[in-house]
Amino acid sequence: MAATHETVEQVRALAEQKYKYGFTTDIDAETAPKGLNEDIIRFISAKKEEPEWLLQWRLRAFEAWKTMQEPHWPKLDYGPIDYQDAYYYAAPKLKNKPKSLDEVDPELLRTYEKLGIPLKEQAILAGVEGTEGQAPAIAVDAVFDSVSVATTYKAKLEEMGIIFCAISEAVHKCPELVQKYLGSVVPYTDNFFATLNSAAFTDGSFVYIPKGVRCPMELSTYFRINQANTGQFERTLIIADEGSYVSYLEGCTAPQRDENQLHAAVVELVALDNATIKYSTVQNWYPGDANGVGGIYNFVTKRGACRGVNSKISWTQVETGSAITWKYPSCILQGDNSVGEFYSVAITNNRQQADTGTKMIHIGKNTRSTIVSKGISAGRAQQTYRGLVKILPRAEGARNHTQCDSLLIGDQCGAHTVPYIESRNRSARVEHEATTAKISEDQLFYCRQRGLSEEDAVSLIVNGFCKEVLKELPMEFAVEAQKLVGISLEGSVG
Amino acid sequence: MATTHSTPTGDTAAARPYLDQIDRLKGELPGAALSRVRELRRDGRERFAALGVPTVRQEAWKYTSLRPLEKVAFEPATAAAAAGTHIDVLPTVRPAGQTGPRLVFVNGRLRADLSSTDGLPDGVVLTGLADALSSHADFVGERLGRLANADEHPLVALNTAVLADGPVLHIPRGVVLDDPIELVFVSAAADGRATVFHPRTLIVADPLSKAVVIEHHVGPGGAPTFANHTAEVFVGEGATLRHYKVQREQTDAFHVSHAAATVCRDACYDNFILTSGARLSRNEVHAVLDGTGASCHVSGAYLVTGEQHCDTTTLIDHARPYGTSREVYKGAIDERARAVFQGKIIVRPGAQKTDGHQLNRALLLSDTAEIDSKPELEIYADDVKCSHGATAGELDDEALFYLRSRGIPKEEARGLLIASFLAEAIDEIPEEPVRDAFAAIATGWLAARRGGAR
Numbered sequence: 001m002a003a004t005h006e007t008v009e010q011v012r013a014l015a016e017q018k019y020k021y022g023f024t025t026d027i028d029a030e031t032a033p034k035g036l037n038e039d040i041i042r043f044i045s046a047k048k049e050e051p052e053w054l055l056q057w058r059l060r061a062f063e064a065w066k067t068m069q070e071p072h073w074p075k076l077d078y079g080p081i082d083y084q085d086a087y088y089y090a091a092p093k094l095k096n097k098p099k100s101l102d103e104v105d106p107e108l109l110r111t112y113e114k115l116g117i118p119l120k121e122q123a124i125l126a127g128v129e130g131t132e133g134q135a136p137a138i139a140v141d142a143v144f145d146s147v148s149v150a151t152t153y154k155a156k157l158e159e160m161g162i163i164f165c166a167i168s169e170a171v172h173k174c175p176e177l178v179q180k181y182l183g184s185v186v187p188y189t190d191n192f193f194a195t196l197n198s199a200a201f202t203d204g205s206f207v208y209i210p211k212g213v214r215c216p217m218e219l220s221t222y223f224r225i226n227q228a229n230t231g232q233f234e235r236t237l238i239i240a241d242e243g244s245y246v247s248y249l250e251g252c253t254a255p256q257r258d259e260n261q262l263h264a265a266v267v268e269l270v271a272l273d274n275a276t277i278k279y280s281t282v283q284n285w286y287p288g289d290a291n292g293v294g295g296i297y298n299f300v301t302k303r304g305a306c307r308g309v310n311s312k313i314s315w316t317q318v319e320t321g322s323a324i325t326w327k328y329p330s331c332i333l334q335g336d337n338s339v340g341e342f343y344s345v346a347i348t349n350n351r352q353q354a355d356t357g358t359k360m361i362h363i364g365k366n367t368r369s370t371i372v373s374k375g376i377s378a379g380r381a382q383q384t385y386r387g388l389v390k391i392l393p394r395a396e397g398a399r400n401h402t403q404c405d406s407l408l409i410g411d412q413c414g415a416h417t418v419p420y421i422e423s424r425n426r427s428a429r430v431e432h433e434a435t436t437a438k439i440s441e442d443q444l445f446y447c448r449q450r451g452l453s454e455e456d457a458v459s460l461i462v463n464g465f466c467k468e469v470l471k472e473l474p475m476e477f478a479v480e481a482q483k484l485v486g487i488s489l490e491g492s493v494g
Numbered sequence: 495m496a497t498t499h500s501t502p503t504g505d506t507a508a509a510r511p512y513l514d515q516i517d518r519l520k521g522e523l524p525g526a527a528l529s530r531v532r533e534l535r536r537d538g539r540e541r542f543a544a545l546g547v548p549t550v551r552q553e554a555w556k557y558t559s560l561r562p563l564e565k566v567a568f569e570p571a572t573a574a575a576a577a578g579t580h581i582d583v584l585p586t587v588r589p590a591g592q593t594g595p596r597l598v599f600v601n602g603r604l605r606a607d608l609s610s611t612d613g614l615p616d617g618v619v620l621t622g623l624a625d626a627l628s629s630h631a632d633f634v635g636e637r638l639g640r641l642a643n644a645d646e647h648p649l650v651a652l653n654t655a656v657l658a659d660g661p662v663l664h665i666p667r668g669v670v671l672d673d674p675i676e677l678v679f680v681s682a683a684a685d686g687r688a689t690v691f692h693p694r695t696l697i698v699a700d701p702l703s704k705a706v707v708i709e710h711h712v713g714p715g716g717a718p719t720f721a722n723h724t725a726e727v728f729v730g731e732g733a734t735l736r737h738y739k740v741q742r743e744q745t746d747a748f749h750v751s752h753a754a755a756t757v758c759r760d761a762c763y764d765n766f767i768l769t770s771g772a773r774l775s776r777n778e779v780h781a782v783l784d785g786t787g788a789s790c791h792v793s794g795a796y797l798v799t800g801e802q803h804c805d806t807t808t809l810i811d812h813a814r815p816y817g818t819s820r821e822v823y824k825g826a827i828d829e830r831a832r833a834v835f836q837g838k839i840i841v842r843p844g845a846q847k848t849d850g851h852q853l854n855r856a857l858l859l860s861d862t863a864e865i866d867s868k869p870e871l872e873i874y875a876d877d878v879k880c881s882h883g884a885t886a887g888e889l890d891d892e893a894l895f896y897l898r899s900r901g902i903p904k905e906e907a908r909g910l911l912i913a914s915f916l917a918e919a920i921d922e923i924p925e926e927p928v929r930d931a932f933a934a935i936a937t938g939w940l941a942a943r944r945g946g947a948r
Binding site: 073391393406408409410411412413414415416417418419420421422423424425426427428429430431432433434435436437438 | 860869875
């Protein structure tokens with residue numbers, strides 16, 4: 001029971017804590033004027049010194065976006081968003097690559113400190129040269145508002161031929177790869193938010209793993225929205241060449257503000273023959289306060305293409321933040337024998353709303369997919385699992401298993417399940433199961449009887465409920481995720 | 495929420511021919527003297543004109559396209575044609591030689607000459623709506639249009655705009671009907687003309703009553719028919735109503751049906767639909783559990799082949815606490831047929847202790863068959879147990895091998911396995927004669943299938 005005890009301890013330690021990443025960093029920032037138009041796009045593109053093809057691609061996306069309508073099919077209730085009232089570009093004014101820790105803007109340093117990133121790493125994060133190569137654990141690309149602040153362990157990775165850098169840098173470093181794959185999984189006309197992102201994306205991470213290379217460390221991106229009224233539109237592109245392997249982590253936080261902030265990201269994954277990509281997210285954007293004031297609007301398009309035979313893409317997500325979450329990490333299983341996985345824990349409390357799920361498109365033979373979704377709804381939150389499993393006629397022997405469980409805490413919240421299952425191949429086997437339940441009195445009584453407070457007991461039970469998904473997370477994230485589960489549900493009982 | 499924004503509307507241009515028909519029929523409809531009925535029809539027409547014919551751009555019709563309807567110029571059914579249609583054999587679940595209460599409708603109009611209400615206890619009303627609009631004007635006037643929502647459902651609106659005839663059944667308080675009531679609907683295209691009609695069913699089971707109703711839908715074929723049924727079913731406190739339906743129309747028929755039921759306190763509503771007919775069919779069942787401890791069983795089996803398209807859409811609305819619902823649907827889909835299952839369970843705020851269960855399993859028997867399944871849960875109460883399951887696949891190879899290794903020929907073994915697969919749904923029917931009759935229909939379908947191409 002050691003692990004259990006640990007969980008309870010963690011929850012207790014954090015019991016008084018609300019959203020601990022809710023601070024703002026008072027830092028000089030350079031912003032573009034509010035609103036989105038061709039000039040802003042040209043400005044962003046010029047800032048990044050982008051080649052002409054990319055500017056044209058952005059402009060085409062912008063043209064398409066103007067003709068598109070915001071989707072209203074999700075089970076989400078929010079006021080109209082004024083897309084012209086946000087800043088589309090904000091960057092901390094970094095001096096030219098500081099040489100030592102003393103030269104780095106102390107505000108930026110404090111931010112990293114508060115975000116809980118270790119000091120040694122911090123030096124690297126702020127762009128200080130000379131500290132790389134010490135005790136490598138995770139290579140981090142930190143995105144602060146619209147720009148990538150720093151990427152760590154670049155040199156070490158480069159030795160192996162791995163490219164891990166900001167996407168704005170990749171455009172210069174390996175333009176042929178970016179041009180070949182950007183928009184190849186999520187085309188710029190894909191959907192309203194992806195198209196907006198295509199027009200206005202500012203930064204994000206780029207990863208290329210060469211043939212046969214197993215990436216020796218976890219790659220990670222840390223997204224931070226700091227500026228008020230700023231939309232964050234990052235774009236991530238990961239390419240795993242034949243026989244390679246990479247595990248990628250994504251974390252996000254934002255300051256506590258009364259206004260809603262917009263986050264519309266696009267993530268594209270490409271796995272070639274025998275390649276594996278593991279993508280984990282702990283999304284902890286500011287969720288708004290108990291009355292639903294403020295919080296991030298999180299509209300994210302994430303999609304992976306298993307292009308090659310025996311390739312595999314695995315999505316794991318822990319969604320605890322954001323006022324609104326609209327997110328469906330998907331897999332297109334093109335290669336024969338390719339595998340798609342989706343493990344999700346989504347927790348909504350207070351007035352949070354989440355409409356999340358996945359799509360598994362089976363195209364190749366013997367493609368397999370697994371979906372495990374655990375939704376926990378508390379307070380006055382509304383949560384929906386929305387998923388699609390599609391078996392195309394050529395997908396001989398395809399296999400899917402879906403398990404969606406919802407847990408309701410309190411009688412003011414809602415939990416909904418909307419799976420779509422379309423099968424056009426008889427040899428395919430598709431199974432979907434969904435259950436909804438509450439924490440049973442027996443479980444609670446058992447815990448209370450052993451001296452746990454009600455809140456600790458709930459946290460313990462919920463952690464057990466999510467275990468199937470949490471165990472899929474890399475170690476670094478698993479602990480944080482467990483804590484988050486406890487904190488997110490705070491105040492939901494009693 | 496989606497409701498605050500405009501959802502895509504239907505095809506209002508495609509609604510035009512039907513609106514013209516409504517305007518032409520207006521003068522001939524029975525019950526025009528009743529203001530409530532006039533209002534219903536007027537509102538129905540208005541709503542249908544506004545909603546249009548559903549299209550696949552609308553979520554509720556995502557998987558079922560009514561485009562094929564547009565290619566046929568349907569004429570409204572006439573009373574004369576209905577009266578003149580010759581009927582050889584009427585389907586029944588009764589043993590040969592036995593008779594019982596029965597209403598026969600040809601193209602939605604009552605054929606009194608083929609119907610019988612002998613032996614019904616006093617107080618039970620079983621008649622056609624056209625008749626009831628004069629003989630029981632207040633009774634039907636009060637209830638028509640209360641459950642079937644013409645505001646949201648365009649085809650219900652269309653039905654309401656021209657409601658004229660169909661079965662009316664009223665079982666008074668405490669009356670238990672031992673004999674099942676059979677309702678036979680014949681779709682007949684007179685003189686080879688494509689025909690459309692809109693039968694309206696009203697069933698009222700008063701508190702503590704009990705009855706079994708069996709609907710047979712058949713058609714001799716020859717030319718396309720389009721039957722647009724709407725049924726309203728009131729199940730009073732403590733009443734039990736078992737409502738079974740078998741639809742075996744010809745493969746040039748279109749069959750759309752919307753049954754709206756409200757189930758009061760401690761009452762029980764059973765619905766089972768066996769579908770093997772029609773080129774395009776959609777059975778929509780909406781049951782509202784509107785009293786504490788109400789329960790419903792909404793199940794069915796669909797057997798489709800050729801180019802058939804069969805849509806099953808259910809909505810179980812748990813509005814009160816302690817309700818139970820159970821759904822078991824099984825389907826066998828062969829050749830190029832396509833089946834659709836959309837099942838939704840809503841648990842309203844406060845409907846605590848709800849127990850809802852839903853299962854849809856589909857068997858794909860050919861390389862070109864398709865199943866689209868959308869089981870949905872929408873839950874606003876925490877102390878509930880709700881689950882759904884959906885599967886799609888082919889016959890189990892190992893089971894097949896087991897049978898074949900015991901000397902059973904392949905096709906026969908497959909037939910056995912399909913029959914046992916379907917039995918899981920058919921076994922949900924508690925009434926033995928109905929269960930046997932439905933199982934026999936399924937067996938017949940399998941035999942015909944085997945006798946075909948394979």
